[in-house]
Amino acid sequence: xxxxxxxxxxxxxxxxxxxxxxxxxxxxxxxxxxxxxxxxxxxxxxxxxxxxxxxxxxxxxxxxxxxxxxxxxxxxxxxxxxxxxxxxxxxxxxxxxxxxxxxxxxxxxxxxxxxxxxxxxxxxxxxxxxxxxxxxxxxxxxxxxxxxxxxxxxxxxxxxxxxxxxxxxxxxxxxxxxxxxxxxxxxxxxxxxxxxxxxxxxxxxxxxxxxxxxxxxxxxxxxxxxxxxxxxxxxxxxxxxxxxxxxxxxxxxxxxxxxxxxxxxxxxxxxxxxxxxxxxxxxxxxxxxxxxxxxxxxxxxxxxxxxxxxxxxxxxxxxxxxxxxxxxxxxxxxxxxxxx
Amino acid sequence: xxxxxxxxxxxxxxxxxxxxxxxxxxxxxxxxxxxxxxxxxxxxxxxxxxxxxxxxxxxxxxxxxxxxxxxxxxxxxxxxxxxxxxxxxxxxxxxxxxxxxxxxxxxxxxxxxxxxxxxxxxxxxxxxxxxxxxxxxxxxxxxxxxxxxxxxxxxxxxxxxxxxxxxxxxxxxxxxxxxxxxxxxxxxxxxxxxxxxxxxxxxxxxxxxxxxxxxxxxxxxxxxxxxxxxxxxxxxxxxxxxxxxxxxxxxxxxxxxxxxxxxxxxxxxxxxxxxxxxxxxxxxxxxxxxxxxxxxxxxxxxxxxxxxxxxxxxxxxxxxxxxxxxxxxxxxxxxxxxxx
DNA sequence: CTCTCATTTGTTATCGATAACATGAACGCT
DNA sequence: AGCGTTCATGTTATCGATAACAAATGAGAG
Numbered sequence: 001x002x003x004x005x006x007x008x009x010x011x012x013x014x015x016x017x018x019x020x021x022x023x024x025x026x027x028x029x030x031x032x033x034x035x036x037x038x039x040x041x042x043x044x045x046x047x048x049x050x051x052x053x054x055x056x057x058x059x060x061x062x063x064x065x066x067x068x069x070x071x072x073x074x075x076x077x078x079x080x081x082x083x084x085x086x087x088x089x090x091x092x093x094x095x096x097x098x099x100x101x102x103x104x105x106x107x108x109x110x111x112x113x114x115x116x117x118x119x120x121x122x123x124x125x126x127x128x129x130x131x132x133x134x135x136x137x138x139x140x141x142x143x144x145x146x147x148x149x150x151x152x153x154x155x156x157x158x159x160x161x162x163x164x165x166x167x168x169x170x171x172x173x174x175x176x177x178x179x180x181x182x183x184x185x186x187x188x189x190x191x192x193x194x195x196x197x198x199x200x201x202x203x204x205x206x207x208x209x210x211x212x213x214x215x216x217x218x219x220x221x222x223x224x225x226x227x228x229x230x231x232x233x234x235x236x237x238x239x240x241x242x243x244x245x246x247x248x249x250x251x252x253x254x255x256x257x258x259x260x261x262x263x264x265x266x267x268x269x270x271x272x273x274x275x276x277x278x279x280x281x282x283x284x285x286x287x288x289x290x291x292x293x294x295x296x297x298x299x300x301x302x303x304x305x306x307x308x309x310x311x312x313x314x315x316x317x318x319x320x321x322x323x324x325x326x327x328x329x330x331x332x333x334x335x336x337x338x339x340x
Numbered sequence: 341x342x343x344x345x346x347x348x349x350x351x352x353x354x355x356x357x358x359x360x361x362x363x364x365x366x367x368x369x370x371x372x373x374x375x376x377x378x379x380x381x382x383x384x385x386x387x388x389x390x391x392x393x394x395x396x397x398x399x400x401x402x403x404x405x406x407x408x409x410x411x412x413x414x415x416x417x418x419x420x421x422x423x424x425x426x427x428x429x430x431x432x433x434x435x436x437x438x439x440x441x442x443x444x445x446x447x448x449x450x451x452x453x454x455x456x457x458x459x460x461x462x463x464x465x466x467x468x469x470x471x472x473x474x475x476x477x478x479x480x481x482x483x484x485x486x487x488x489x490x491x492x493x494x495x496x497x498x499x500x501x502x503x504x505x506x507x508x509x510x511x512x513x514x515x516x517x518x519x520x521x522x523x524x525x526x527x528x529x530x531x532x533x534x535x536x537x538x539x540x541x542x543x544x545x546x547x548x549x550x551x552x553x554x555x556x557x558x559x560x561x562x563x564x565x566x567x568x569x570x571x572x573x574x575x576x577x578x579x580x581x582x583x584x585x586x587x588x589x590x591x592x593x594x595x596x597x598x599x600x601x602x603x604x605x606x607x608x609x610x611x612x613x614x615x616x617x618x619x620x621x622x623x624x625x626x627x628x629x630x631x632x633x634x635x636x637x638x639x640x641x642x643x644x645x646x647x648x649x650x651x652x653x654x655x656x657x658x659x660x661x662x663x664x665x666x667x668x669x670x671x672x673x674x675x676x677x678x679x680x
Numbered sequence: 681c682t683c684t685c686a687t688t689t690g691t692t693a694t695c696g697a698t699a700a701c702a703t704g705a706a707c708g709c710t
Numbered sequence: 711a712g713c714g715t716t717c718a719t720g721t722t723a724t725c726g727a728t729a730a731c732a733a734a735t736g737a738g739a740g
Contacts, residue, residue, distance in 0.1 A: 003484075006696065016720050017697075017698090018719075018720065019720080021697070024697095029719085030719085048452055049456060049697070050396075051456045051458065052395050052458045052696080055725095056390075056392050056695090056725050056727090057696080057697050057698040057725050059725070071418070071421050072417075072421070077412075078411070081411050084436060084438045085440070093436075095403075095434065096406075097434075098424045098425070098428075112388055116390065117392065118390060144343075226625040252622060252625075255625045259625050259627065281565070281592065285566040285592075343726095346727060355689075356691080357728090358691080371687080371689090374689085389727070390725090392725090393728090395695095397694075
């Protein structure tokens with residue numbers, strides 16, 4: 001089955017390729033007669049335009065490059081779903097690349113591949129991380145297409161869509177305080193992640209309002225994994241046995257903490273309150289069910305795509321586009337692990 | 341910053357564009373002198389070839405279209421990671437589309453988009469499902485590029501990479517039998533999923549060897565969700581109270597079953613053995629920790645890409661390519677939920 | 681000293697579309 | 711009747727690369 005081109009259609013319809021092109025793109029300046037005749041030939045031959053050729057001539061590919069960070073984490077992979085869905089709605093396709101750790105060495109290759117494929121914009125859906133932050137600005141400064149970042153700290157005039165992780169940390173901590181837990185420890189995420197830092201900050205500002213001093217001994221670092229949550233709780237209790245509650249900065253670590261508590265015969269929520277972060281689907285089925293902070297990662301992805309489109313539109317009309325951070329707000333989901 | 345084209349390089353180097361093209365593609369017929377001069381100019385100008393233009397002229401895009409099925413499920417999103425990584429290694433980029441339910445209406449749009457973007461092949465990473473199976477063959481029969489399918493039943497001469505789910509079901513069931521559980525119930529996945537059917541078959545063949553009759557009353561249907569697992573166990577026990585173990589066809593449903601058991605004060609694993617499927621990272625932290633079937637979905641994705649490449653190569657050389665199903669084998673991970 | 685052949689380079693056509701410009705017919709207006 | 715407009719369509723150039731073919735150069739053979 002040879003490919004049908006615009007020429008074949010033109011020939012069959014007895015018109016020029018230009019006229020066919022006008023029909024395809026629903027331009028107004030075609031007579032109704034010709035239009036319907038061409039349209040019919042198009043369906044007959046099963047013609048569909050070659051987007052590669054169109055892209056070359058238009059100088060626009062209707063494609064975004066998306067750089068994600070694995071798909072093992074619940075947040076990032078939901079973000080990607082949001083991006084896909086919204087892009088699709090708006091008529092853009094996605095070229096997907098995945099970074100599998102915060103290794104700057106891969107970045108150049110990925111970016112230059114996307115650029116040589118003439119993407120209309122790049123969506124950087126890699127969670128903000130200290131190990132990368134410095135590298136990013138230098139590499140992106142050379143880039144000529146619009147870039148929208150997800151979940152990273154603002155450093156210059158980037159266009160960013162971010163979850164308000166600090167708010168999440170506050171919501172979690174305030175909830176525990178309201179429930180009457182006073183000494184609230186925290187199992188943080190990996191300290192080089194921006195999101196982890198922000199969640200910790202939310203906890204920190206809330207706790208410092210309580211007048212409690214020496215917050216540092218209430219902090220233990222995890223790495224998002226359940227096992228780090230388990231170890232984390234052990235360490236935390238070894239250091240500060242009088243702790244009444246723990247804010248685990250994601251649900252997996254909360255799960256690990258639940259396991260540690262069970263081992264140590266500490267009753268959750270009576271002896272120890274626990275709050276997680278993310279609201280993974282399993283969280284409601286943990287034992288006890290987990291109070292957590294729900295983040296709507298899909299709408300975050302969608303938001304990023306919206307920003308990208310406004311950016312592109314502004315740029316096309318040569319208008320000013322104000323780089324900005326747009327925020328999505330997480331919310332508290334109360335379950336049994338924190339009910340006194 | 342205007343884009344640098346091959347013309348600019350040619351002019352700057354005082355050669356024809358053809359010679360530059362030869363250098364870019366490391367063709368042998370360029371003198372060492374010219375080659376190094378051109379190479380230098382290329383780095384000086386920061387030139388990088390326009391892949392869109394190249395694709396048009398070569399008639400090859402080095403791009404695969406990947407159709408996935410959401411990213412919420414652990415299996416599919418790991419498969420996608422495997423696909424991404426392997427494609428990347430082999431120099432292919434991915435155009436990603438996600439189907440978000442088994443709705444045939446979306447398929448045409450997705451496929452024609454991918455085709456009009458001239459992908460070199462399509463990787464259909466949508467889990468096999470009865471609601472789609474009929475639709476697929478008719479739509480794909482028209483398609484002129486190689487297609488590789490993941491995790492679907494063989495119907496004609498498709499090229500397929502699949503996890504041996506039936507083997508998984510057998511491993512789970514045999515393990516429970518070995519542990520001395522006899523009446524083993526099953527909470528299946530959604531019955532229209534091929535993978536769910538296969539896992540059930542694995543259970544069924546193993547159970548029928550035990551001489552147990554009336555298997556039907558040991559079966560209850562779930563939908564992969566934890567809540568369906570919870571309800572499932574309730575129903576199963578209501579119907580056959582003498583059940584000794586349950587094979588939940590994924591880890592989420594196993595989690596739900598664990599919750600139900602806890603509610604009913606049934607001790608796992610003593611009174612009831614439970615085995616899941618998938619080995620999600622959380623499974624080791626359930627209470628009790630979950631015995632399950634681990635599937636290496638990443639290598640499944642990689643396998644599919646390998647098949648695609650052989651397919652394409654064969655086709656280019658006009659060789660015969662034998663359509664075939666390649667299998668990946670899951671394995672049993674024993675934890676506490678099934679230890680008598 | 682010519683002739684052949686391999687090596688290196690350039691020229692032209694092409695991939696499949698669209699942009700920019702050109703043409704021709706029909707129409708209304710003075 | 712003559713002229714500018716509008717509408718519908720065609721022509722040519724272009725996007726940025728590569729394929730296919732052509733030409734120039736130099737080395738070795740006879």
